[in-house]
Amino acid sequence: MKTFTNKVANACAIICLIFCIITTKTFGQTTANVNQFAIAHNPPDAFNFMGNTVSHYGLGWYYELPNTPPMAYFSGYSGIRFFAQGQPRMFMDVGGNLGLGTSSPHSRLHIAGGDERIMLGDYNNSNDTKGIYFPGFRDIMPSYFGASIESTPDWICCGGFPAATGYPGIRNMGLNFNVHGNVDIADSKLTAMAINSNGNVGIGTLTPRERLSVNGNIRAKEIKVEATNWPDYVFEEDYKVGTLKELESYIKTNKHLPEIPSAKEIERNGVDLGEMNKLLLKKMEELTLHLIEQQKQLNEQGKVIKALQEKSSAKK
Numbered sequence: 001m002k003t004f005t006n007k008v009a010n011a012c013a014i015i016c017l018i019f020c021i022i023t024t025k026t027f028g029q030t031t032a033n034v035n036q037f038a039i040a041h042n043p044p045d046a047f048n049f050m051g052n053t054v055s056h057y058g059l060g061w062y063y064e065l066p067n068t069p070p071m072a073y074f075s076g077y078s079g080i081r082f083f084a085q086g087q088p089r090m091f092m093d094v095g096g097n098l099g100l101g102t103s104s105p106h107s108r109l110h111i112a113g114g115d116e117r118i119m120l121g122d123y124n125n126s127n128d129t130k131g132i133y134f135p136g137f138r139d140i141m142p143s144y145f146g147a148s149i150e151s152t153p154d155w156i157c158c159g160g161f162p163a164a165t166g167y168p169g170i171r172n173m174g175l176n177f178n179v180h181g182n183v184d185i186a187d188s189k190l191t192a193m194a195i196n197s198n199g200n201v202g203i204g205t206l207t208p209r210e211r212l213s214v215n216g217n218i219r220a221k222e223i224k225v226e227a228t229n230w231p232d233y234v235f236e237e238d239y240k241v242g243t244l245k246e247l248e249s250y251i252k253t254n255k256h257l258p259e260i261p262s263a264k265e266i267e268r269n270g271v272d273l274g275e276m277n278k279l280l281l282k283k284m285e286e287l288t289l290h291l292i293e294q295q296k297q298l299n300e301q302g303k304v305i306k307a308l309q310e311k312s313s314a315k316k
Contacts (some may be wrong), residue, residue, distance in 0.1 A: 182206075225274040231282035234289070241286050257283055 074080050081103070082090040091099045099105030101113030183195040184206070194202040202208030204215030233239060247258070256262050259279055261269075 223273075225277070227274040227278060229278070231278055231285060234282055234285040241289050244290060259283075 077094075079094055080092045081088050088103060089100070091103045091105065093099075093105060097105035097107060098109050100109075100111045102110055181197060184191045185193040191206055192204070194206045194208065196202070196208060200208035200211055200213065202213045202215070205213050207213075234241070242258075250258050254262070260283070261271075261276075
């Protein structure tokens with residue numbers, strides 16, 4: 001019992017000595033009262049314990065409120081540095097900016113270095129559906145920004161899609177969108193371009209009715225329109241072109257050429273360039289056939305006139 005009592009007494013004495021050092025003196029420091037408790041090899045680079053407030057700099061624990069669990073804290077007078085293998089890896093300045101790979105962060109999160117990358121979630125886990133979650137506020141719905149992986153990596157995905165799908169995102173300098181509604185691009189609170197969920201694109205309009213609707217002028221060096229059934233068939237032997245009499249009657253009734261849209265139709269539906277070019281060429285070819293036929297008639301009339309002239313001269 002004596003031996004046990006002596007050990008307990010010695011332990012109590014050591015504990016009391018430690019508390020005395022923490023509350024009144026310094027340990028491992030050459031300057032008095034710099035730290036309440038410090039263990040150091042080469043002061044002032046030390047592992048410090050401070051008092052019960054985070055207004056000092058150091059490392060410790062304190063109670064936010066009575067009867068609450070203690071809170072651990074890191075507090076640096078001129079910033080906090082984290083080292084790995086003797087090299088600084090992370091730094092937080094006095095303004096709260098956090099730097100990864102840099103000791104002079106210029107924003108709340110500044111990532112620098114020779115190989116910058118951010119990984120969110122476990123790319124081997126198909127249940128990781130979102131990397132960053134943006135909660136909804138006011139009348140805005142929540143949204144997600146995450147990562148998407150397929151056999152070849154390097155994807156950035158917008159939307160809450162599982163990592164195994166590999167659908168939307170940025171890959172190999174491409175950009176894909178996968179949304180349930182429209183995609184609008186606005187300038188000065190005015191929508192400049194819209195992409196509907198059905199794939200129609202509108203420039204200067206929110207309601208594109210075709211694959212590309214432009215409310216304005218277009219300037220281009222060359223435009224190619226694919227077309228089929230080009231009207232070479234007009235010159236086939238079995239093609240029947242209407243008579244000029246029939247054409248005249250149609251024009252008097254409808255005020256435009258057959259098959260050509262009326263002015264009201266053009267104003268309502270616009271002009272299909274490919275189809276209109278085919279129709280105009282068809283009318284030119286039909287007009288050419290009429291000219292050829294008229295020339296034949298003129299030639300025949302010329303022969304008749306010449307024969308009459310010769311007969312008249314012979315009588316004289």
